[in-house]
Amino acid sequence: MQEVFVSTGFEFGFLFCMRTENAIDPTVFKPFFNDLPVDPNIEGHYRYRRLSRFRITDDGIMRLPHGYLFQSKDYNPLVGDIKREFEELDDELVKLDMFSALLLVFRDFCALRPGAEIGVHQIRTTCSPESFGDPAPEGIHRDGTDFVCIYSIDRNNVEGAETHLYTSESGESSVFNKTLYPGELVLVNDRRFFHYTTPVHPAGEGNGTRDVFVLTCPSLLVD
Structure with missing residues (x-):
């Protein structure tokens, strides 16, 4: 593990951290991104x-029972106040040692309570x-x-997707700007920061793809 940048605070734990996890190989996850169902809640069929x-x-x-993603419109004005349903992660993906390692990194760094x-x-995310x-x-x-982690798996023929962190929703007070490359992750205290990732477009001819895992605690899933 190579820690690139870390900022810590005393109120509700750390602030944010960007790091490279050398113990996790993102290429083992790549095949599992080729058959993802389209997100039915977003127009354009690009996610x-x-x-x-x-x-x-x-x-x-x-693995816990199937649930529905729910955010209020206070946090997601686009698709808030509705129960969103997605298909579960592939069983073979969940069995990977690298998958368990990623969850343990998230648990340990955020000092999550037992259970x-x-x-x-x-x-x-696709582009053309x-x-x-x-x-x-x-x-x-x-x-x-409480906590969010964005872990980059792959960038194929894309430009953009720069992750930004802000101290306010206005976007005038950026504290972090970084394009995450495969194997890099950013962990964020969601109570302290707003975040955003810029659009992607092809770096050359043809279509492009950007693959990530996003981890949250709590999960925001309801029964």
Whole structure:
């Protein structure tokens, strides 16, 4: 693990951290991004997504029952106040040692309480010469959770997707700007910062894809 930047505080834990996880190989996850279902809540069919929730116990990683993603319009004015349903992560993906390692990194760095619930979003954003892809169509926002992690799996023929952190929703007070490359992650205290990721467009001819995991605690899933 190479820690690139870290900022810590005393109110509700750390502030944010960007790091490279050398112990996790993002290439093992790449095949599982090729069959993601389209996100039915976003117009344009440029975003593909799965979602599951987990609990880390003394016996390992426990997948929790299927649930619905729910955020209020205070946090997501685009698709807030509705129950959104996504297909679960592939069983073979969840069995990977690298997947367990990623959840443990998130748990340990955020000092999550025993039994805390973690949501894992598996997201592909696509783009073409005719249409950009928007990883954050809701704009500058907070998720309404405690902690957020964005872990980059792959960037294929894309430019853009720069992750920004702000201290206010106005976007005038940026404290972090970074394009996340495969193997890099940013962990964010969602109570303290707003975040945003810029649109993606092809770097050359043809279409492009950006693949990430987004982890949250709590999961924001409801029964």
